Amino acid sequence: MSGPSCARALISATKRVKISSPTTNGQCLPLPRCTISGTNQRRHDSTVVEASRHLDLTPGAAEAPPTSITPANIDQELANLRLPRAVQATYLDPLRHPPTLGIKTAELQLRSYSIRNLEVFTDFCLRAAYYLKLAAKGPIALPRQVERWTVPRSNFVHKKSQENFERRTVSRGIKILDGHPEVVATWLAFVKKHQYYGVGMKANVWEYGSLETGKDMDAEAERIAGRLGEQLDLVGGKEGLMVKHAQTVEGMLGSEPFKARWGAYAAMGGAGGVPSAGRRVESVRVGKKAARARAGKEVDAAKAE
Amino acid sequence: MAQFRAKKLDLGCFINIKVIRDHTKRKVFEQHEPERQALRYIIRNTSLPQRTRAQAQLQLTQMHCYTRPTQIRNRCIMGGRGRGVLRDFRMARFQFRMNALAGKLPGVQKASW
Numbered sequence: 001m002s003g004p005s006c007a008r009a010l011i012s013a014t015k016r017v018k019i020s021s022p023t024t025n026g027q028c029l030p031l032p033r034c035t036i037s038g039t040n041q042r043r044h045d046s047t048v049v050e051a052s053r054h055l056d057l058t059p060g061a062a063e064a065p066p067t068s069i070t071p072a073n074i075d076q077e078l079a080n081l082r083l084p085r086a087v088q089a090t091y092l093d094p095l096r097h098p099p100t101l102g103i104k105t106a107e108l109q110l111r112s113y114s115i116r117n118l119e120v121f122t123d124f125c126l127r128a129a130y131y132l133k134l135a136a137k138g139p140i141a142l143p144r145q146v147e148r149w150t151v152p153r154s155n156f157v158h159k160k161s162q163e164n165f166e167r168r169t170v171s172r173g174i175k176i177l178d179g180h181p182e183v184v185a186t187w188l189a190f191v192k193k194h195q196y197y198g199v200g201m202k203a204n205v206w207e208y209g210s211l212e213t214g215k216d217m218d219a220e221a222e223r224i225a226g227r228l229g230e231q232l233d234l235v236g237g238k239e240g241l242m243v244k245h246a247q248t249v250e251g252m253l254g255s256e257p258f259k260a261r262w263g264a265y266a267a268m269g270g271a272g273g274v275p276s277a278g279r280r281v282e283s284v285r286v287g288k289k290a291a292r293a294r295a296g297k298e299v300d301a302a303k304a305e
Numbered sequence: 306m307a308q309f310r311a312k313k314l315d316l317g318c319f320i321n322i323k324v325i326r327d328h329t330k331r332k333v334f335e336q337h338e339p340e341r342q343a344l345r346y347i348i349r350n351t352s353l354p355q356r357t358r359a360q361a362q363l364q365l366t367q368m369h370c371y372t373r374p375t376q377i378r379n380r381c382i383m384g385g386r387g388r389g390v391l392r393d394f395r396m397a398r399f400q401f402r403m404n405a406l407a408g409k410l411p412g413v414q415k416a417s418w
Binding site: 113149151155163169198 | 391398
């Protein structure tokens with residue numbers, strides 16, 4: 001398990017959490033509520049009171065029996081300290097919202113060759129769904145795919161001596177029930193932004209519309225055409241951009257450092273066989289800066305008119 | 306065929322003449338695929354006049370052999386071998402074994418069951 005230290009910490013955290021199989025997850029659902037009303041909660045109250053007593057300088061407060069922390073019991077006192085709620089929640093199963101209607105709106109499939117990475121990230125996705133107030137079902141253990149290859153050990157003849165290799169792909173599914181399309185999109189974007197190494201994701205999203213969906217789509221297309229104007233014919237192919245940068249890109253593609261950078265010389269380098277390998281996705285900036293830039297442009301346009 | 310070949314090397318993998326040739330064939334096929342499909346459609350369409358169909362047949366046979374999909378063969382990206390290439394890794398069997406044992410192929414392990 002070689003990875004960056006932050007990743008290792010995350011994995012060891014799950015070890016402590018002891019993420020269990022989905023069958024036991026279902027039984028553990030009400031656990032957080034139990035602990036909230038448990039001893040830890042009381043411990044927290046007492047510490048708060050203690051702190052206020054120490055600060056309180058009135059004579060009545062001084063008479064109250066002070067809880068003394070001696071070097072002998074300091075370890076125990078520390079052990080009894082309640083963790084902050086958010087930290088404590090990471091030790092427990094992810095919380096879930098109950099579905100209202102039970103209509104499936106999204107399905108996220110996570111795949112990996114490493115079960116630990118997968119479990120960590122599935123847990124993360126479920127927590128993200130909870131904090132976005134999405135009702136999530138999962139993790140659903142999907143069938144493990146085993147691919148096997150048998151190759152001769154030698155580079156030439158000697159067919160009798162062979163070796164077996166295999167690749168196991170483990171996958172988990174998360175179902176989102178009754179999610180608003182925008183919230184689901186936000187969740188997917190968030191999950192994608194924080195995607196974990198070695199874990200692939202695939203999402204199916206369902207949207208429910210009225211019977212006049214065709215009309216809505218026409219209206220939407222017109223709205224988009226109005227907003228984009230001349231830029232619309234650049235959508236998709238982006239021909240103008242491609243022609244403009246074709247020379248530089250060609251030069252870059254040929255240069256050795258560039259090829260080395262994207263791993264052309266690595267074992268599975270230059271994976272042109274992957275359907276989307278050659279596709280470059282235009283990055284869209286989101287945030288205050290981009291919004292300000294956009295607003296500035298609109299103002300300029302208004303002035304020009 | 307040299308007339309199809311790129312003037313500048315446009316490959317990032319292991320290079321030898323067979324690899325370059327195969328790459329050229331792929332590009333030429335891609336370029337001429339619509340034309341080939343159109344001719345094939347004309348040939349098979351029984352509602353068209355016999356003369357047109359025969360002409361299309363002739364045209365198709367007279368196209369360069371590099372435009373045929375059957376000319377394309379998967380080759381090993383590490384050694385250019387044409388036989389025993391695993392489609393999943395685009396590598397010949399021995400290169401696959403070496404890379405798998407070196408741990409360079411994500412998720413591939415020695416199997417025992």
